[in-house]
Amino acid sequence: MKNETAVAFTGVTRSFGPVRAVDGIDLTIRRGETVALLGRNGAGKSTTIGLLLGLDEPENGEVRLFGGTPAQAVAAGRVGAMLQDGRPVPRVTVRELVAFVARTYPKPMPVSEALALADLTDLAGRRVDRLSGGQVQRVRFAVALVGNPELIVLDEPTAALDVEARELFWESMRGYARRGNTVLFSTHYLEEADASADRIVVIDSGRVLADGTSKQLKRAAGGSLVSFDLAGAPSEGLDLLPGVTAVEIRGDRARLHTDDSDATVRALADRDAIRGLEVAPVSLNDAFLTLTAHAPAAQAPALETTR
Numbered sequence: 408m409k410n411e412t413a414v415a416f417t418g419v420t421r422s423f424g425p426v427r428a429v430d431g432i433d434l435t436i437r438r439g440e441t442v443a444l445l446g447r448n449g450a451g452k453s454t455t456i457g458l459l460l461g462l463d464e465p466e467n468g469e470v471r472l473f474g475g476t477p478a479q480a481v482a483a484g485r486v487g488a489m490l491q492d493g494r495p496v497p498r499v500t501v502r503e504l505v506a507f508v509a510r511t512y513p514k515p516m517p518v519s520e521a522l523a524l525a526d527l528t529d530l531a532g533r534r535v536d537r538l539s540g541g542q543v544q545r546v547r548f549a550v551a552l553v554g555n556p557e558l559i560v561l562d563e564p565t566a567a568l569d570v571e572a573r574e575l576f577w578e579s580m581r582g583y584a585r586r587g588n589t590v591l592f593s594t595h596y597l598e599e600a601d602a603s604a605d606r607i608v609v610i611d612s613g614r615v616l617a618d619g620t621s622k623q624l625k626r627a628a629g630g631s632l633v634s635f636d637l638a639g640a641p642s643e644g645l646d647l648l649p650g651v652t653a654v655e656i657r658g659d660r661a662r663l664h665t666d667d668s669d670a671t672v673r674a675l676a677d678r679d680a681i682r683g684l685e686v687a688p689v690s691l692n693d694a695f696l697t698l699t700a701h702a703p704a705a706q707a708p709a710l711e712t713t714r
């Protein structure tokens with residue numbers, strides 16, 4: 408069961424007028440995986456999720472869920488979703504709303520279990536329209552999982568949550584994933600992808616730029632960063648040093664991306680260029696910036712981090 412395919416995109420495209428929101432995506436997600444869809448504003452994440460859920464149709468290519476169409480998987484109750492827009496329903500309590508949704512699924516989990524997973528047990532009797540933004544997000548999470556779906560799709564689930572609420576949310580999500588379920592979530596938060604996903608798919612301009620574990624992405628972007636003060640020395644030739652894959656000069660400081668930091672540091676020592684030397688692993692943030700550096704800028708290049 409573990410290796411069975413949950414999600415398969417093959418050559419999927421979707422345009423809006425001149426904008427190619429999804430531009431030939433091939434993507435396979437196996438059952439039990441937790442995958443982060445990471446990208447800048449306008450990268451194509453929500454469009455991809457809409458196609459996955461069958462809310463929208465691809466122009467070219469095909470989307471399959473559990474070997475069938477998205478509509479079949481959704482109708483069979485195998486998919487739960489938490490999308491970006493969704494207003495609280497007035498006047499019903501949290502328990503009433505979750506119970507109502509549960510009745511629309513063929514094999515729901517007990518309502519109390521969904522409430523516990525979303526950390527809502529203490530709020531079960533409260534009216535949904537009287538909750539804080541973070542509490543409403545948890546209700547939406549409970550609504551997404553009460554049908555006991557094998558695949559849960561979360562579009563920027565922690566947008567607008569504070570740090571503590573975000574951590575609680577991911578704890579709940581990991582609890583759900585540990586039961587063997589498949590999770591796909593989109594985010595701009597690099598640390599969230601790093602901490603909560605088995606695999607990260609970076610998309611930009613509707614294309615998959617990178618796909619792998621956070622370790623693999625960091626390695627693809629150059630394994631370490633070696634930085635030092637130029638102290639007035641010329642920067643020519645730094646790109647030719649052993650291991651170096653890219654060079655950035657910021658003021659008087661040079662930052663070398665390297666896949667062999669030992670060899671790079673030895674070569675710098677030979678040049679007597681080790682003033683203020685620092686060696687650090689590439690962060691996922693650096694990896695993301697390197698990977699998207701050559702792509703055309705998205706409409707709003709905001710890159711958020713949780714720290």
Ligand SMILES: Nc1ncnc2c1ncn2[C@@H]1O[C@H](COP(=O)(O)OP(=O)(O)OP(=O)(O)O)[C@@H](O)[C@H]1O
Pocket residue numbers: 423426427428446447448449450451452453454455706
């Ligand atoms: N219904 C639509 N009509 C016209 N253009 C659209 C529509 N939906 C999306 N787009 C465009 O398609 C591109 C991809 O948008 P999408 O919402 O998929 O990106 P995103 O990665 O989810 O962005 P964000 O992080 O800002 O939510 C953008 O250029 C967007 O303006």
